[in-house]
Amino acid sequence: MITTVIRTMPPFIMMMADLEEAGPVDESVLTEQHLHRSSFITTEGYRGVQFIEHGRKLNQWELDHPAVLDLLRQSGFYYISRLRRLQLDQALLGALIERWRRETQTFHFRHGEMTITLQDVAVISGLRVDGAPVTGTTVYPWPDICQALLGVVPDDIRAGQIRLDWIYQQFHHLHLDAPAGLVAATARAYILYQIGCSLFPNPTGYRVHLKWLPLIADFDACGALAWGAAALAYLYRALGSAALKGKVECCCFATLVQIWAWDHLHVGRPTSVGAVADMADCPMGCRYDI
Template structure:
């Protein structure tokens, strides 16, 4: 259904209006440079870039958290090396060595939260500025790898292992990308689930106000197990990075329709109410 009026001319400055984003979804942006894609593909994580934009239904996540319980989440299979690394590295130097940019000196206490780099967490906006420009045509291999590490760091720190720092991502994951090809040796799936389970447990605390982790996995779990909640679906597309990549991940079949989101929590609670009597 067309959400706008029959005469679109009555909507002044519609192209700049926030409702355009709501109706049409965010701009998917340009494809990554093939040189960067090559390195990302080496890590085995390129499928994550094939996941389309899916808006989180916070009410649905809250309903699931309210039904989460401690315990019974251990024993995850680890296929590869466990994601265990060092926490005492000099992160300014690691950032410069592996990303090619050095954060400015930290702001002394008590205003250390204004620093670009606070402990292991760096402001993602500051980092994004340095990688905003397209990769130069004659870029060296070192520069290509720095760009690839940046995109992988955003993926890992800002999606799979998202925390509650707000606008920051952790540099901890850089050590697993040195060299980039080492990343495929690690069991990222089990690490992401372990982190998510921990965050779900923390969020059940009566005083908890925030939640982190790969919450999109929770939402997709609900879609897969409660068919009446599933938004419009489509066949998996080819990889978002490159048309030559294999078919997209499972999540790419879900397209969230904004009017539909309003009814999700009602149906979810209704289903759980029925299940409680079974």
């Protein structure tokens, strides 16, 4: 007598079978599935994405000069200067990029969609998200701009970019009795350093474009700009590019993404988190000072 045994396919086997047809059932919204990295995992294998943010450079600059801090408050960069950059959790960030879709600018999870909003940027970083747009031109006599706003011209200006290390070495040490002009130049240098290290980083890791410098010439005008909105737009573009096939790096405000994930997903979140009551002079992202 022959007994036939019928076994139900385990759920994980069914899920593996479904991977052969990865992607949305209805492509009316997610129209770029053929470009997304998830379409090539089964055929070309997994290639991770390295998130790049030059946080170590930024953390080395300790600001304690009262006059410089006052100018940072005036320009809207004081709160983000309190936010220390984290050791990036590449596994967490890599898992998130697999779920990012640039068609909707959202992460697609099994329970639905989530995204980083302007409110998240304001709460986590303290940057202004309303105000005038951050726009300008890249056509300037850069040596003249540096002389007028920094008081010194770097020797190595390439394609309108200067070295981050040069900014740090030139301006990180400031005497308490420094003249007002040098104090203002140091504040501008720090903001430019913050921009190049974190808000709008580039993959080279050692240069920042001088196109930002005219925007921080006047501290009141700088404080009226929506730097948080600009940083979020830059982040969206970086995530959208990194989510495509063949991309191996994502250069962006990665600390913001990681803190957002800790706050909303609680994956890999530190067990020790600062109390909200201690955040009177800092953005909420400072709770994760690890």
